[in-house]
Amino acid sequence: MLELLQKKLESVFRNLRGYGKLSESNVADALREIRLALLAADVHYPVAKQLCEEIQKKALGKEALAGIRPGDQFVKIFHEELVRLIGEGERGIRPERPLRLLLCGLNGSGKTTTAAKLALWFRKQRQRVALVAGDLTRPAAREQLQRLGEQIQVPVYSWPDGTSIETVAQEGRIRGEREKMDIVIFDAAGRLDADAELLEELAGVAKLWEPGESLLVVDAATGQVAVKVAEAFAAKVPLTGLVLSRTDGDARGGAALSIQRVTGIPIKFLGVGEKPDALQVFVPERFVGRLLGMGDIVALVDRAQEEIDAQSMEEMAKKLKNNEFGLQDFLAQLRLMKRLGPLENLLALLPGFPGKDAVKVDxxxxxxxxxxxxxxxxxERRRPTILNGRRRLRIARGSGTQVNDVNDLLRKFDSMRKMMRRISKGGPGKGWPKLAIPRGPGG
Structure with a gap:
């Protein structure tokens, strides 16, 4: 999301770094390009205008910083203003337990999928979670939630056809209390549009459910339409937060930069994929850092910690040190990387990486x-050195590949093992290339 805006901003900042100082002229030129880029990303016009005005004041006024390059100075000011723009409001989920959560949104926004993502997110924090199938209007909505609940090992409270929404809300509360759930998530009904019937039904559910958190799921790809949807829902339900779904897509996605300032409702989560674990807590500094090409190392570490335990890392280091790291271990590491997600998405979290489209993994x-x-x-996996020509031919036939493919894998594995062994013994050492560390603003 917002990759076209990111590329445009990088071009503007690159041009500014060529100037000896920030002047009214070159700042005005840069802001004109930024304003056009924001509008092209479907950012709300008053929001884009206000952001550019604030940046201009600080870039030319007393708050401008001395001692750093003009381009970096401008990036720092832009970063601070953008964080302030999207960072207002209370973050996080209320700590009191038990907590009833109401999840609402239009059909097609990813609401039911988000319900499962939230449930899994809470479950990973050792919370007892249940889902309530409260979408009685969309065909197969309850069945979809049941399947997702089974997938993430979270119970789903569901009632047969003909049950009223009032009964679902009341019985859902009772059952959650009886089973001592920490979190109970009510997946409310959606419609194709925020019509009066939907909003009245939702208001009635909210009165019966009495949620501690009311989250609205909006599709980030819908741009300013998402802002209007949020305003319509907020007029009927006291929303406490927003979840932006499909933020991993290629759409313009300007809703992420507009919706909070226009509605006053804080963004709390980002949906970053289709899988149940593809949900991130919204942190303004990290979001803006990724937008400005500074990466998001914290998100990468968080993702890795979910899948990697310290003991397995210690065992791998020991095997490397003792020259016992074999092809079975390599296969395990390869599968681990696949669990972390598409490689191009992981690389996009690194500072200075040009974007997920720059590298395509085969x-x-x-x-x-x-x-x-x-x-x-x-x-053979434990001791690849025993793989002679006859064994390699057998392996190629068994895997449907050519002997050259087997040879190529073994060569690369041997080189990788030597490199990793040198790292495990204390760092690169003599003859290793130095790494180029991308500079951040002012760095």
Whole structure:
């Protein structure tokens, strides 16, 4: 999301770095380009105008910083103003337990999927969670929630056809209390539009459910339409937060930069994919950092910590040190990377990475590597040095590949193992290239 805006901003900042100082002229030129880029990303016009005005004041006024390059100075000011723009309001979910959460949104916004993502997010924090199937209007909505609940191992409270929404809300509360749930998430009904019937029904549910948190799911790809939807829902339900779904898409996505300032409702979560674990807490500084090409190392570390435990890392380091790291270990690491998500998405979290479209990972090649390793015996995986020509031919036939493919994998594995062994023994050492660390604003 917002990748076109990111590229445009990078171009503006690059041009500014060529000037000796910030002047009224070059700042005005930069802000004109930024304003056009924001509008092209479907950012609300008054929001774009106000943001540019604030940046202009600070870039030319007394608050401008001395001692750093003009381009970096401008980036720092832009970063601070953008964080302030989207960072107002109370963050996080209320700590009191038990907590009833009302989730609402239009059909097609990803509401039911988001309900499951939130449930999994709470469950990973050792909370007892249940879902209430309160969408009685959309065909198969309850069945979809049941499937998702089974997938993430969270109970779903559901009632047969003909049950009134009032009964669902009342019985859902009673059952959640009886089963001592920490969090109960009510997946409310949606419609194709925020019509009067939907909003009245939602207002009635809110009175019966008495939620501690009321979150609205809006599709980030709908731009300013998302702002209007949020305003319509907020007029009937006391919303405490927003969840922006589909923020991993290629749409303009200006809603993320407009919706909070226009509605006054804080963004609390971002949907970053289709899988149940593709949900991130919204942190303004990290979001803006990614937009300005500074990466999001924190998100990368958080993602890795969910999948990697300290013991397995210690075991791998020990094997490397003792020269016992084999192809079975390599296969395990490869599968771990696949669990972390698409490689191009992980690389996009690194500072200075040009975007997920810059690198395309060949999934067929990864499957080919798996097939080759799985065609080996346990002894061959443990000791690749025993793989002679006859064994390599057998492995190629068993994996549906060529002997050259097997040879290529073994060469690369041997090089990787030597490199990793040197790292595990104390760092790069002599002859290693120095890493170029991307500079942040003012760095």
């Amino acid at each position: 999934e067929k090649k990864i499957k080919q590597i798996e097939a080759i390793i799985l065609s080996m015996t346990a002894e």
